[in-house]
Amino acid sequence: MTLLALGINHRTAAIEVRERVAFGPSQLTTALTELRALPRVREAAVLSTCNRTELYCITEADGEQDVLDWLSRFHALPTEELTRCAYHYVDGDAARHLMRVAVGLDSMVLGEPQILGQLKDAYQVAREAQGLGGELERLFQHTFAVAKQVRTETGIGENPVSVAYAAVSLASRIFDDLSRASALLIGAGETIELVARHLHEAGVRKLSVANRTRERASHLAGSLGGVAISLDEIPEALEGADIVISSTAAPLPILGKGMVERALKRRRHRPVFMVDIAVPRDIEPEVGDLSDIFLYTVDDLQEVIEENRRHRQVAADQAEALIEHGVNHWHHERRIRSAGEVIRDVRSHGERLRDEAQQQALERLARGEDAEKVVRRLAHQLTNRLLHQPTLALRSAAAEERQELLEAASELLLSDAEQGH
Template sequence: MNLLVLGLNHQTAPLAVRERLAFGDAELPKALAELTQVRGVQEAAIVSTCNRTELYCNARDVDAVLGWLAASRGRSVDDIASHLYRYEHDAAVRHAFRVACGLDSMVVGETQILGQLKDAERAARSAGSLGVLLNGLFQRAFQVAKDVRTETRIGASSVSMAAASVRLAERIYTSVSECRVLFVGAGEMIELCAAHFAAQKPRGIVIANRTLERGETLAAQYGGDAMLLTDIGARLAEFDIVVSSTAAPLPLIGKGMVERALKARRRKPIFFVDLAVPRDVEAEVGDLADAYLYTVDDLSEIVRQGLASREGEVVAAEALVAEGVAAFKQWQATRALVPTIRELKDQADRVARNELARAKKRLAAGDDIDDVLERLAEQVAAKILHAPLASLNAASPQDQEPLAACTRRLFRLPDQT
């Protein structure tokens, strides 16, 4: 088994690169099927969020996995190699556990990534690409993340992307309570943002979504309204703040659409927060004088606030990760013994069943029961011990002492004095 993690995140690649290498939810089944057909890949899972794209594999050939990633995204290896990190064996385990705990996130200690890892695990399981190694990795990563949340306060006072969006909006508008807010999408990130903005009691909340039913369900929680994504162009001028996070492959809000909205607003500004990867708002919107566009990368400084006060908790969390890595390594070592243990048990079982069958025949023939049982015990012991005794007797002089010591340990014989 060779555990491999190949990926990039907000620390190694800018947003423009991350969005080119991202996988949408609808792409995952096909992508996982293709990845497990790559030479040497036995298991695979893909984690793709606004801040990272990572391949988790049980694979022998790192270059083959790298080549598949580049080809699947329509890029050359040279184009993406400088942005990627790769971890193998224990380093891969440690990285996975740190990701699950939020230690590798833009917002250190955030918990959203744990849900995204669980989504990736479910997608891989559904696609049939999750085997013993990756299942063990993810289940133990979830447990380590739970331990970190229970035993440390790493998440205390952390500033989420949603909270950072509110802080940025307050730099442009005196009060969010005077604004009308449009949320584009109805996924988990939008739910978090809606909760934070709703707490400021804005003048109005509208959810724009591909399906009206889902938008209405979320909007009802905050006394808002819903509309379809196709209505954004006609109604954009109504809103002071626009927060977007969808899985759309192409931008939903273009420069021309925003120019028309600003003209209708008589140049009253619009504040955009684009949390989607790939982006929902064209980058050129940021060039407009009265449009304030922020992406996930632009929020990085704000969300890092408060980390210094939690440095001690980070140290404690890292210690729990280290313990988790050690436990996983022990589990892997145990897994490596499984075939040998299974074969040993099967062999002993065959001996016992064969001798039992002979004993039953003797009993059926009327032989003395005590004699039959005594002979059964002797034969089972003799046949089970035949192979180890033969190996000891056949050992060369230089092998006799270590083989004898190993035998005494395996059979828990008393030490020689």
Template sequence: MTLLAVGINYQTAPVSVRERLSFPADVLQPSLQELHNLKEISEAAILSTCNRTEFYCAASTTNQQILIDWVAQNKHLDSHDLTPYLYSHTGPALIRHIFRVASGLDSMILGEPQILGQMKTAYQAACDAGTLGKHLGKLFQHTFTAAKKVRTDTAIGSSPVSVAFAAVQLAQQIFDKLSEQTALLIGAGETIELTARHLSQQGIGRLIIANRTFDKAHALATQFNGYAIDLSELPNHLAEADIVISSTASSLPILGKGRVESALKKRKHKPMFMVDLAVPRDIEAEVEQLRDVYLYTVDDLQHTIDQNMNSRRLAAAQAEEIIDTQVDYFLAWLRAQGAQSTLRDFRLSAETIRDEALQKAQLALKNGASAEETLNRLAHTLTNKLIHTPSSQIRIAAENERHDLVAAAREIFKLSDTQ
């Protein structure tokens, strides 16, 4: 049995290739079962995210081409066109890889936590499809343990490394309770969506999303129980906002000093926290001069992000040490599986000898033999039969000068040295 993995990720393939190899939830189960039906594959799981697709298998071969050909056929691609974008791992390298992926060490954003949840989803999908067995099942369980230990024992996920997260964290430092605040987000792109998600997770009281295209604002606001407005309505709602975060592609500022000053008057100079994540700026620099405004730009946050990324890199070095240890633990488990059939056969042989000796003892008692005599004979018979084969094999090993086997026998049976 060989553990085998093939995959692509954001480092090896552009999004145009990655999207062709994605496995949405509605096709995942039949695809897993189809992969599992290959005669060389005994266990299978598929991890599919926007940044990577990976196939994990327990196989009777180390030939990765079998897996590549199946992927190409499933996605109606030429395997030769696919190969340049792929990477593969077997054995210890695979174990290390999956541990690193689940711990966020192989992610676009170092230490990001979402991948662990995606890995658990892949595990559950394989369970539901009936394509997991002892080896892959154990590998996933050990993967979750390794990732949890990395999260618990290092600071790899404790510092924000996206401007959206950093902005929300800064808002939390300024306001005691986000649940009592109103946030106004300007824009509807990826950064604003991520900001909305973080604010929602932190329990923001009210969320307003303004965008030049109302339908985009409405679609985003609906996801987070927010309220959508057209950008032209901004002057009417600005005074409601305790938090303003803007990220648009506008070439000119959207908020000027005069408009913010008017909003502050309506608010009776209740402070406003403003973050401009756009380049070029959405908020005029002069707004910073207003007494009741706390204005931060993307550059202000970038310093924090750079510091936090350095912290994550230091934590990643600790995480690699943890993973080294966890890989050794799993390899030890794998090696132990190789002895299972031997242990099973050894136990079966001993139980057969026991049953035969016990049957003779019971017959002797039935025929009137004394209990003491029967017990002595049973003990003598069991001892002789249990040590006969090992004794014979040790003698043969010594005659053939197989001193390694004699030494192994002493270790296995824990025999103390005698003079």
């Protein structure tokens, strides 16, 4: 069995592709069921965030193409287009990639903490959809342990930064005094919650939170002295918003060009700073063509993010070392489990031959044959049966000059004999 990690992320695919390959929450169970049903796939988990979509699978040999073809079919995307921006890792490299993702080393913002929570959510969904077996279950648990160690022993989590932090940092460069700015946040998930807290810490006091579920918006807005509104109230709220940051799981844009254009007229064309963190996008790209609108997507935050990355590089190097140790440990445990399967098969084979020889010996004794002759025949017969297949394999190895196999056989089969001399 092969461990496979296949996906796309912010480094390999533009946002236009990422939003087409993203899995919405309502799609995940269906996706896992279909993926798990592929002939060569034994286990599966799906991680889908604004910056990446990744499939983690236990497959038979050559299962990668099946998984890639399925991903293409599911999202109605030409396989050739997906192939150009997809990456894949197998076995140790796949385990290493998952661990790097978990601690934020593969994130747009180096060391950002959100991804670990998203990965734990993906793990839980896969469990509930019965996508996990022993291999992926152990891998995820081991990954979570490594991530905890990295967070505890390195500075990777100090001075928390994220896409949310980068968005607010960019806003602070554009506005001289954030305390005089009004902000409209669309969504009420973890990302928007982080944005709200960063804005509040930066001095923003006029805060509105729009969400499909008003109760969740009220909880977030209330904790920061803001107000909650429904999605239907967004057009009116836009009139007073200097900052608009959106991150929802909506399949279609929430802010269209016409809506924003009308709000600008009522604002007398006072500029608006907008950041669309969502994938698929919440704000139509054409909104960026409007005068007095400064629209940024997650891809546009790269400059801010690179600055943060430099501050975390030392901790990242330490994290890489811990991950390498984690991968080696995972390899070690996997080899031991693999050897256990072989040992069980060898013992089962030997016990079957023993039981057959023993039964034949008991039948001879029952017929009154000489006990000593029966015992000698039993020993001779059992030795021949046990050594028959190894003898054939050794002769074949000798004929093919496979010296390494002959040496391994000698170490396995003769070590006890040598110790006895």
